[in-house]
Every structure is written in C-alpha cells, then in structure tokens.
Amino acid sequence: MRVAIIGGGAAGFFAAITAKEKHPEAKIVIFEKSKAVLSKVKISGGGRCNLTHATDAIDELCKAYPRGGKKLKNAFHIFSNKDCMAWFEARGVPLTIQDDLCVFPKSQDSQSIVDCFLNETSRLDVRVETGKEVKAIQRKDAAFELHFKEEKIKPAIFDKVIVTTGGSPKRNELDWLENLGHKIEDPVPSLFTFNMPGESVSQLMGIVVENAIVSVQGTKFKAAGPLLITHWGMSGPAVLKLSSFAARHLSEMKYQFNVQVNWVNEENQEMVLRNLLDIINAHPSKALSNFRPFDLPSRLWLYMLDKSALQHTKRWNELSKKGLNQLVNLLTNDSYAVNGKTTFRDEYVTCGGVSLESIDMKSMQSKSCEGIYFAGEIMDIDAITGGFNLQAAWTTGYIAGQFI
Ligand SMILES: Cc1cc2nc3c(=O)[nH]c(=O)nc-3n(C[C@H](O)[C@H](O)[C@H](O)COP(=O)(O)OP(=O)(O)OC[C@H]3O[C@@H](n4cnc5c(N)ncnc54)[C@H](O)[C@@H]3O)c2cc1C
Numbered sequence: 001m002r003v004a005i006i007g008g009g010a011a012g013f014f015a016a017i018t019a020k021e022k023h024p025e026a027k028i029v030i031f032e033k034s035k036a037v038l039s040k041v042k043i044s045g046g047g048r049c050n051l052t053h054a055t056d057a058i059d060e061l062c063k064a065y066p067r068g069g070k071k072l073k074n075a076f077h078i079f080s081n082k083d084c085m086a087w088f089e090a091r092g093v094p095l096t097i098q099d100d101l102c103v104f105p106k107s108q109d110s111q112s113i114v115d116c117f118l119n120e121t122s123r124l125d126v127r128v129e130t131g132k133e134v135k136a137i138q139r140k141d142a143a144f145e146l147h148f149k150e151e152k153i154k155p156a157i158f159d160k161v162i163v164t165t166g167g168s169p170k171r172n173e174l175d176w177l178e179n180l181g182h183k184i185e186d187p188v189p190s191l192f193t194f195n196m197p198g199e200s201v202s203q204l205m206g207i208v209v210e211n212a213i214v215s216v217q218g219t220k221f222k223a224a225g226p227l228l229i230t231h232w233g234m235s236g237p238a239v240l241k242l243s244s245f246a247a248r249h250l251s252e253m254k255y256q257f258n259v260q261v262n263w264v265n266e267e268n269q270e271m272v273l274r275n276l277l278d279i280i281n282a283h284p285s286k287a288l289s290n291f292r293p294f295d296l297p298s299r300l301w302l303y304m305l306d307k308s309a310l311q312h313t314k315r316w317n318e319l320s321k322k323g324l325n326q327l328v329n330l331l332t333n334d335s336y337a338v339n340g341k342t343t344f345r346d347e348y349v350t351c352g353g354v355s356l357e358s359i360d361m362k363s364m365q366s367k368s369c370e371g372i373y374f375a376g377e378i379m380d381i382d383a384i385t386g387g388f389n390l391q392a393a394w395t396t397g398y399i400a401g402q403f404i
Pocket of ligand 1: 006007008009010011012031032033034037038039040041043044045046049050051052132133134135164165166167348349375376377378386387388389390391393
C-alpha cells in the first residue's frame with residue numbers, strides 16, 4: 001500500500017507514524033510544501049510546546065472545543081489526552097504537568113517533540129519530502145494521482161491519502177479540497193485579543209484582574225478567567241477564550257462590537273451590593289480610594305471611581321444610593337467598544353476548514369472520496385489555548401493512521 005501524507009506538521013507526523021506502525025509493509029511519504037517540517041510544533045507554547053491538557057474527564061476535554069467538541073468525543077475514547085501522554089513517554093519524552101493541567105515536555109523545549117518525531121520516522125523508514133506542495137488530487141481508478149505546484153515534480157500515484165495541511169485563513173487555499181466534493185466552512189481566525197483604540201482603559205496597561213467575566217454584548221458568548229489590560233485594549237485567558245467561543249460571530253461583526261466586563265466574577269448584583277454595604281458598615285469613615293472592594297487592583301479602582309464621577313476623598317458612608325448603584329453596575333456590567341483584533345503572540349488557530357459533515361469521524365475518512373482521510377487543523381475543529389489544539393491533531397492523526 002502506498003500512502004501519501006500531505007503536510008509535515010503535528011497531525012501529518014502523528015498519522016504517518018501510526019500508519020507505519022499499523023501497516024509495516026506500507027510505503028509512506030510525507031509531502032511538506034516548505035523547507036522545514038514541524039515548524040509550528042517548534043514554536044508552539046512559546047517554544048515549550050504545550051502538547052496536551054491533563055483533564056481527567058473526556059466530557060471536560062470536549063468543552064474546550066467550540067468547533068468539533070461533540071464530534072470528538074468518540075475519537076477521544078479511541079485516543080485520549082492520557083494516551084497521548086503515554087505515547088510520548090513510551091518514546092523517550094518525559095513530560096511534566098503544570099498546576100493549570102497544561103502538559104509540556106520535561107525539557108521545557110519543543111525540540112524534544114520535534115526530535116521524537118524525526119527519530120520515529122527515520123526508525124520506521126517513513127520518507128519525508130520537503131519543498132513539495134500538493135495542488136490537486138485526481139482519482140485514477142482505485143488510486144489517487146497527486147499533482148504538485150512545482151512544475152518539475154512529476155505527479156505521483158498513491159492508494160491512500162491523508163490530508164493534514166493545517167489551518168488556513170485563506171478560503172481559496174481550500175478550493176482543491178472543495179473540488180473533491182467536500183463542504184468547506186469559511187475559515188476565520190480564532191484566539192486573538194481585543195483592540196480598543198477609543199477607550200481610556202488602556203491607560204491601565206499591565207493590570208491583571210485574576211477572575212473576570214467577559215461577554216459579547218447582545219449575545220450569549222461569555223468567558224471567565226484572568227483579564228489583562230494592554231496598551232491596545234484587553235487580553236489574557238478570558239479574552240482569548242471569548243475570541244474562540246465567538247470567533248465566527250466576531251468575524252461577521254468585522255471585529256466591531258461591545259464587550260461587557262464583570263470585574264468581580266459575581267453576576268448576582270444583589271450580592272455585590274451587599275458586599276459594598278458591608279464595607280460601609282465596617283469602614284464608614286474610610287475614603288473611597290482607601291478601601292477597594294473585591295481586592296481590585298488599586299489603579300483600576302481609582303479609574304472606576306473616576307468613571308462613576310465619584311470623588312476619591314468621599315467617605316464610604318457618604319455614598320448615595322445612586323452612587324452605590326453606579327458602582328454595582330460598573331463592577332458587574334462595565335462596557336467597552338472594541339474595534340479590531342490583535343493576534344496573541346501569533347498563536348492563532350483557524351476556525352473553519354473541511355466541514356465535519358464531510359468526514360466520517362470514526363475513521364477520519366472523507367465521505368465523498370473513499371481513500372482520502374483528514375487530520376488536524378484542516379478540519380473544522382479548534383479549541384481554546386491549553387494544549388487542546390495539538391491534542392486534536394494527535395487524536396485525528398492517530399485515527400486516520402489506524403484506519404487507512
Ligand atoms: C505560534 C503558535 C503556537 C501554538 N502553540 C500551541 C500550543 O502550545 N499547544 C497547542 O495545543 N496548540 C498550539 N498551537 C496550535 C497548534 O500548533 C496547531 O493547531 C497544530 O500545529 C496544527 O497541526 P497540523 O498538523 O494540523 O497543522 P500545521 O502544524 O499547520 O501543519 C500543516 C503543514 O502542512 C503544510 N502544507 C500546507 N499545505 C500544503 C500542501 N498543499 N502541500 C504540502 N504541504 C502543505 C504546511 O506547510 C504545514 O507544515 C499554536 C499555534 C501557533 C501558530
């Protein structure tokens with residue numbers, strides 16, 4: 001059996017190694033368009049490679065995928081995050097689990113993962129051909145003919161093909177897969193931070209609020225977690241998560257929308273009011289500026305007093321009912337205009353790609369072209385940060401490699 005893997009990234013290598021271990025007689029070739037393979041793995045996780053997430057329950061794992069989560073459930077039962085960890089450790093890559101359950105190689109260097117893949121492909125005699133970009137696949141009887149962009153490279157025949165070409169924000173780069181009968185979900189970026197050019201809150205750059213809730217006004221999209229104020233707007237895990245949940249909606253809004261911020265992670269306004277009344281009882285004569293509710297960062301609290309037009313020197317027991325309500329509203333329902341996005345450390349992923357409706361998720365085989373399989377970010381699967389995107393590449397790559 002001749003197997004072509006198109007794309008030399010995480011999913012491509014995982015699929016190739018799995019396929020060769022399952023079918024030792026198969027001739028397996030990875031075609032990579034650029035000069036280097038595994039470039040994204042190399043830069044992943046800030047060069048440390050957050051290769052998975054050590055969540056215990058598969059249901060929890062699925063929740064990290066705004067696109068594909070439900071359909072990945074069975075796939076994770078075949079190859080889970082725990083299987084992935086065992087896979088790398090069995091191949092001589094010791095791992096470490098952080099407090100936040102993100103998993104890294106113990107070396108804290110993504111090169112350990114790259115080396116592991118290169119050693120495995122060399123040991124198993126999987127051929128890796130760089131500088132070869134596949135531009136079309138044509139059916140030839142029961143086999144497939146691959147055509148390359150580089151004119152001097154002759155078409156090549158394979159029995160099975162696994163497409164692992166990764167995320168692509170450009171719709172036209174997916175035309176060749178659409179031409180084979182696959183439905184394409186328009187690709188848009190996910191995992192970005194919010195630009196707020198007209199908002200004075202950026203003066204507070206550097207401030208982190210440990211547990212905020214951010215939501216897109218007028219929608220159900222919301223996310224909780226640390227919020228970082230930057231010189232261009234807002235970032236941090238809560239914002240990245242929200243950008244992932246709402247990726248398609250925000251693209252449709254052309255990244256112009258209002259974000260609501262609950263600075264205190266308490267949606268019950270009664271509770272927040274009670275907290276402020278307790279402060280009035282306990283510290284009646286303290287100046288507003290001298291006692292911060294919910295342990296808010298001091299610069300943020302002063303900014304809120306200014307935003308509510310409350311004098312810093314006013315005492316807590318001098319707060320009028322109107323002033324109290326204003327503060328409760330600001331603490332739980334603050335609003336900022338977003339205009340544009342910025343990619344976070346270039347760690348974006350693509351929302352969209354080959355629709356899961358076109359793929360049999362039990363085998364990752366195309367429903368319209370028997371013999372073609374998919375794995376990785378080319379599929380309409382993407383997740384929040386934390387090792388989940390690579391996990392999807394390992395799981396789908398493993399299944400495609402097993403089922404060819
Ligand atoms: C900077 C950065 C950091 C990240 N960090 C993390 C992290 O720590 N943890 C995590 O879980 N996720 C992370 N991600 C996301 C994760 O890296 C990707 O989701 C994952 O690498 C996708 O793997 P893939 O094999 O599907 O695609 P890719 O890694 O993109 O590989 C696809 C390969 O196919 C090649 N190719 C494309 N078209 C063709 C063609 N026509 N012919 C031949 N070759 C082709 C490309 O050149 C590429 O090498 C990060 C992403 C970025 C950008």
